[in-house]
Amino acid sequence: MAAPVLLVRRPSPELAKGLLTHISDDRASLSTGLASQQWLEYTNVFRAHGWDVREVQAADECPDGVFIEDALLWLTDLSEKADQGPAIILMNTPAPSRAKELSTAQACAETIATAHGAKLYSLKEIGGSEAHLEGGDVLKVGRVVYVNSGGHRTNEAGICALRSIAERIGYSVVGIPIQGALHLKSAVTALPDGTVIGHMPGLQAFFKPYLQVPEPEGVAVVHLRPYEALASAHDEKAEAHLVMSSSAPRTTALLESLGWKVTTTDVTEFEKLEGCVTCLSVRCRPGSRS
Numbered sequence: 001m002a003a004p005v006l007l008v009r010r011p012s013p014e015l016a017k018g019l020l021t022h023i024s025d026d027r028a029s030l031s032t033g034l035a036s037q038q039w040l041e042y043t044n045v046f047r048a049h050g051w052d053v054r055e056v057q058a059a060d061e062c063p064d065g066v067f068i069e070d071a072l073l074w075l076t077d078l079s080e081k082a083d084q085g086p087a088i089i090l091m092n093t094p095a096p097s098r099a100k101e102l103s104t105a106q107a108c109a110e111t112i113a114t115a116h117g118a119k120l121y122s123l124k125e126i127g128g129s130e131a132h133l134e135g136g137d138v139l140k141v142g143r144v145v146y147v148n149s150g151g152h153r154t155n156e157a158g159i160c161a162l163r164s165i166a167e168r169i170g171y172s173v174v175g176i177p178i179q180g181a182l183h184l185k186s187a188v189t190a191l192p193d194g195t196v197i198g199h200m201p202g203l204q205a206f207f208k209p210y211l212q213v214p215e216p217e218g219v220a221v222v223h224l225r226p227y228e229a230l231a232s233a234h235d236e237k238a239e240a241h242l243v244m245s246s247s248a249p250r251t252t253a254l255l256e257s258l259g260w261k262v263t264t265t266d267v268t269e270f271e272k273l274e275g276c277v278t279c280l281s282v283r284c285r286p287g288s289r290s
């Protein structure tokens with residue numbers, strides 16, 4: 001894989017009919033025109049940093065189709081010999097209005113798997129039709145894959161199916177019981193040095209090191225670094241450039257004060273649907289500084 005691949009799907013014209021679970025309903029103010037502009041600017045941040053941005057086939061009949069992270073999961077091979085190759089896993093959502101997203105996501109996953117020597121898995125084939133998992137419920141921190149065991153989009157059968165894949169390529173899978181947030185990555189993500197960041201109370205019990213951030217929108221960061229690397233305290237901060245929402249200026253200032261390079265981007269229209277900067281893409285990274 002020459003350049004890392006960013007899988008994205010453009011927003012549906014029906015975006016304002018997207019699902020809401022835990023936040024107040026401001027969908028009436030949502031502008032699909034502004035959402036399209038924000039989505040394009042989001043993809044341009046990655047293009048500007050050497051990512052190969054690939055569009056998954058549009059799914060205009062799927063209001064939440066832009067949240068492609070929930071449909072596909074990429075796991076770089078972090079096993080000792082790295083002889084298995086990466087895995088790209090088709091998720092299995094329990095949300096009826098999102099089920100139709102999976103067919104076009106699968107078509108893209110097949111293309112990526114062929115082009116990049118990845119093994120394609122279907123969660124449903126491994127765990128059965130009642131095994132549910134969405135990519136928003138998965139947070140990779142080095143060789144640990146944290147999965148939400150307290151939500152309603154992922155269940156135990158889904159976690160077991162994921163574990164049967166992930167352990168083969170060097171990961172351990174740890175369930176975290178998140179309550180009161182849609183996905184695991186609605187509550188926490190991680191800095192390149194392995195520090196987990198969150199905003200809701202009570203999360204520090206699950207993660208070490210942990211950093212409380214001042215805004216809920218500040219929880220989500222994506223690393224612009226083009227390769228997967230084991231989280232380490234010695235990560236070159238200048239190299240580990242982060243993308244985050246413009247809706248969290250105090251968190252941006254906090255992370256910059258700690259030496260992290262941050263690029264902010266507007267995702268307000270997606271935040272109205274409980275989305276964030278991680279949901280809008282699948283980051284397919286090669287395994288090392290290749």
Ligand SMILES: CN(C)C(=N)NCCC[C@H](N)C(=O)O
Nearest residue numbers: 018019067136183185273279
């Ligand atoms: C990290 N997050 C939150 C995600 N990966 N997905 C957001 C999905 C939002 C959509 N309206 C829904 O309710 O499915």
